[in-house]
Amino acid sequence: MRVLTGRVGAPVHAPYLDDHVVAACLAVRLDQRAMPGAYKPLTRGAMRPVMPAECLERTTKGEFSADIYQGLRRHRDQLLTLLDCSLLVERGLADAAALRRACARTPAEGGPGVLALDVFIAAESRRCSPSEK
Structure with a gap:
C-alpha cells in the first residue's frame, strides 16, 4: 500500500499491516490470538515493556x-x-x-x-x- 500511494506523493504507513507483523500474528495459535476476557492479547504482549500496566489490563475498547x-x-x-x-x-x-x-x-x-x-x-x-x- 505504501508503494502504491507513494507513487502519487501520499505514502500510507500502516505498520500493523507489515508483512512480517502479519506473518508473526498468523504464526500464533488461534487460541492464543483471541481469548475470552482478554482484549487484544498479542498487542498487549508486544506492548508490555512500554505500556502502563493499567492500560494492559483493560478488557474493553474505549468509546469516544x-x-x-x-x-x-x-x-x-x-x-x-x-x-x-x-x-x-x-x-x-x-x-x-x-x-x-x-x-x-x-x-x-x-x-x-x-x-x-x-x-x-x-x-x-x-x-x-x-x-x-
Whole structure:
C-alpha cells in the first residue's frame, strides 16, 4: 500500500499491516490470538515493556464517539479549510465533494463519510495549516 500511494506523493504507513507483523500474528495459535476476557492479547504482549500496566489490563475498547462528533461539529470550519488545501484531493486520492458532504452531516444523519473523516484529518493535519491556504 505504501508503494502504491507513494507513487502519487501520499505514502500510507500502516505498520500493523507489515508483512512480517502479519506473518508473526498468523504464526500464533488461534487460541492464543483471541481469548475470552482478554482484549487484544498479542498487542498487549508486544506492548508490555512500554505500556502502563493499567492500560494492559483493560478488557474493553474505549468509546469516544460522542467526543469525536462534538469535535467535528465544533471545528467544521477548520475541516473545510483543511479540505481546501488537501494534498489527497489534489492528487485525486480523495473526493472533495464527498468530504464536504461528510463535514456538513451530523452523526445522526450518518453515512460512511462521517466516520471516515478521522482518516482524512490524520492524513492532512500534519501537512496543511490554515496559513497555507
